[in-house]
Amino acid sequence: GENVEQHPSTLSVQEGDSAVIKCTYSDSASNYFPWYKQELGKRPQLIIDIRSNVGEKKDQRIAVTLNKTAKHFSLHITETQPEDSAVYFCAASIRGKLTFGQGTILTVHP
């Protein structure tokens, strides 16, 4: 089955810096790659997603890149703010079934 590796497991940045989280997947049949943000005790919320026919997508301070050849995708957050602090999960989908990475705890220090 699909396997998703996510790095780093923790990331600490100063407010205003950029943050990058990287994921790799194993199954070339995966065709949809969402990123979720989960605050403590809350449900996961989609922040951005990318489909396999696109290489890059941007939404304000958040961008995702996808390299299908290398089977990896990355989340980029620019101008980080304290409210960006949360756990971020990447996922890869085959026919709707999501396989998640283990998560990255992002801490943004004011």
Next chain:
Amino acid sequence: GAGVSQSPSNKVTEKGKDVELRCDPISGHTALYWYRQSLGQGLEFLIYFQGNSAPDKSGLPSDRFSAERTGGSVSTLTIQRTQQEDSAVYLCASARASSTDTQYFGPGTRLTVL
């Protein structure tokens, strides 16, 4: 509009008892998913319903776990003879139709097996 809802929000049970967890998807969403999130861990796929197709049960960890979706809407996840390792947050998600549509998550049910 209303999002995905789940009930109960918390469930404490004794080892060996059966439990039922309920999920109400977003109206009109044909795809429904169950995931499990253990403390400090990622989300683990359990089962996937899409319309009238046979569900994808490939993530169910044992035959003590089962799920139904009645009338293409509400779903119930049943865990029989609960074990302590079943303690986790059980999350339900729904999506509009296709396999690349956004999955919207419910608030989850926190299950504690004593």
